[in-house]
Each structure stands twice: as structure tokens, then as C-alpha cells.
Amino acid sequence: MIRLFKKKPNEAVKLPIYTDIHCHIVPGVDDGSPDTATSIELLSRMKEWGLRRIYASPHVADDVFENSPDTLDPALEELQEAVKKTSLDMVIERHAEYRIGELSTRQIEQGIATTLPKDYILIENSFMQEPWDLENFVFNLKLKGLVPILAHPERYRYYNSTGSTGKQRYSELHHKGLLFQTNILSLAGQYGSTDRETAEWLISMGFVDFLGTDLHNHRHADTIEAYLRTNKARKHFDALKGRLLNDTL
Ligand SMILES: [Fe+2]
Structure with missing residues (x-):
């Protein structure tokens, strides 16, 4: 009898995009998927969410993830070959998530940084403090004809720890181009309520140009799947309608 009154779980909504520009599914190159088999499992879950085109973004960061095309391209090719042997029918490419620092600067200067289509480049701040040369870094990218995208702005706590001043910085940076x-994971609450609220504020200001999963592992996939069953997800996706550039790549 009790079962009759039990609330049926919400049906999962699909993501409002079919192109992911941020995830760590290139196997064995960073803190994301450790091997091809795991990558294939993660991709099959991503496909369920409506994703069809994946631009994976392995970390390139001083000291911790000293990747370059030499380490990333063979790993990507291995994954692409493995995907071909499945019925996934998804396009898998890569660029990278360039943490602002010496290694990224060098690769950009040498012309070996991998960009998204239309010359978009995904960059990442330090989580500790805003890079002292952020604006100069962005300016230099633009001089080269690149269009910088800041990964997960909502996750840099120093931008909202100072209240309205921090929020002001988001406006400044976004207005500077x-x-x-x-991150969909931020909206899903993976990193706590502060990051989620900041992500919601960014949506309300019309500052969110791209969504990304930032998927690293199955635990992240569980979080996204639970989120896709919530009314919050529906509300977020409604608010983002017509704004996202993911599928224009
Ligand atoms: Fe990432």
C-alpha cells in the first residue's frame, strides 16, 4: 500500500547542449579517467545526457600536469580508436585546460597550444589567488587572434569572498571580453552551496557563455545524473536558453 503514495522520481532532463567543452576523459594523462575502459564507460553515461560531441580538456599546468601534444595526442588517438569499436557514435576531440603559468605561456608562444574550433582557448586561474598577470595574459591571447574562455569562474572563491567587490570583478572581466x-557540476552542488550560488548568479547576469561538465570520474557522473532529475536543473536550463555557445563550435 505504502508504495502507492511514494513519490515517483522525476524523469531526468537532457542537457541543453550536445557539445561538451570541458571534461577529463582522455585516459591516463591527468587526474581524470585512468584508462580507456573507464573513458568508454563515462562516455556512454554522457551520451545518455544528450552529449554527442566531446572536446576533452586535459590539464596543462606547471609541475602537476606537464602535458603537451606529445603526451596528449597518442592518448587521444587510443581513445578514438577504442570508441570506433563501440556503438557510441560520438565525436571525440581534444583541446586542453591551460592553467595560467609558465608552461601554458610557453606552449601558447610556441604555437603548440591546442584550441577549440573558432580559436577559442580554455584557460584556468589558480584556485589560490587571481594570477597577477591575468589581464595581460588575456590581452596577449587576443593579440594572437585567440578567444579566451575562463573555466569555471564560479569556483574561484577569492572572487566572491569579498562580496560585491568580488562580483564586480566578474563583471569587469566579462565586459573585457x-x-x-x-561547470554543470557547480550547478549540481558538487563543490558546495557557495559555488552553486555563484554559478546561479552568473546565469542571472547573463555571463555564462558555455557550459562544461568538468567530468573526471564516475562519482561526478553520479552527481550529474542526480541533478538532471531535479527541478533546479530544469530552471537553470530554461534560464540559459538561447545563450550557450557550445553547439555553435
Ligand atoms: Fe577541468
Whole structure:
């Protein structure tokens, strides 16, 4: 009898995009998927969410993830070959998530940084403090004809720890032409309520240009799947309608 009154779980909504520009599914190159088999499992879950085109973004960061095309391209090719042997029918390409620092600067200067189509480049701040040369870094990218996208702005706590001043900085950066990519995991509450509220504020201001999963592992996939069954997800996706650039790539 009790079962009759039990609330049926909400049906999962699909993501409002079919192109992901931020995830760590290139196997064995960073803190994301450790091997091809795991990558294939993660991709099959992503397909369920409506994703069809994946631009994976392995970390390129001083000291911790010293990747370059030499390490990333063979790993990507291995994954692409493995995907061909499945019925996934998804396009898998890569660019990278360039943390502002020496290594990224060098690769950009050498012309070996991998960009998205239309010359978009995904950059990441330090989580500790805003890079002292952020504006100069962005300016230099633009001089080269690149269009910088800041990965998960909502996750840099120093931008909202100071209240309205921090929020002011988001406006400044966005108005200067730095595009913003918000994590679906942030909206799902993976990193706590502060980051989620900031992500919601960015949506309300019209500052979210791209969404990305930032998927690293199955635990993240569980979070996204639970989120897709919530009314919050429906509300977020409604608010983003017509704004996202993911599928224009
Ligand atoms: Fe990432």
C-alpha cells in the first residue's frame, strides 16, 4: 500500500547542449579517467545526457600536469580508436585546460597550444589567488587572434569572498571580453552551496557563455545524473536558453 503514495522520481532532463567543452576523459594523462575502459564507460553515461560531441580538456599546468601534444595526442588517438569499436557514435576531440603559468605561456608562444574550433582557448586561474598577470595574459591571447574562455569562474572563491567587490570583478572581466564557462557540476552542488550560488548568479547576469561538465570520474557522473532529475536543473536550463555557445563550435 505504502508504495502507492511514494513519490515517483522525476524523469531526468537532457542537457541543453550536445557539445561538451570541458571534461577529463582522455585516459591516463591527468587526474581524470585512468584508462580507456573507464573513458568508454563515462562516455556512454554522457551520451545518455544528450552529449554527442566531446572536446576533452586535459590539464596543462606547471609541475602537476606537464602535458603537451606529445603526451596528449597518442592518448587521444587510443581513445578514438577504442570508441570506433563501440556503438557510441560520438565525436571525440581534444583541446586542453591551460592553467595560467609558465608552461601554458610557453606552449601558447610556441604555437603548440591546442584550441577549440573558432580559436577559442580554455584557460584556468589558480584556485589560490587571481594570477597577477591575468589581464595581460588575456590581452596577449587576443593579440594572437585567440578567444579566451575562463573555466569555471564560479569556483574561484577569492572572487566572491569579498562580496560585491568580488562580483564586480566578474563583471569587469566579462565586459573585457573574457568568456565564461560554468561547470554543470557547480550547478549540481558538487563543490558546495557557495559555488552553486555563484554559478546561479552568473546565469542571472547573463555571463555564462558555455557550459562544461568538468567530468573526471564516475562519482561526478553520479552527481550529474542526480541533478538532471531535479527541478533546479530544469530552471537553470530554461534560464540559459538561447545563450550557450557550445553547439555553435
Ligand atoms: Fe577541468
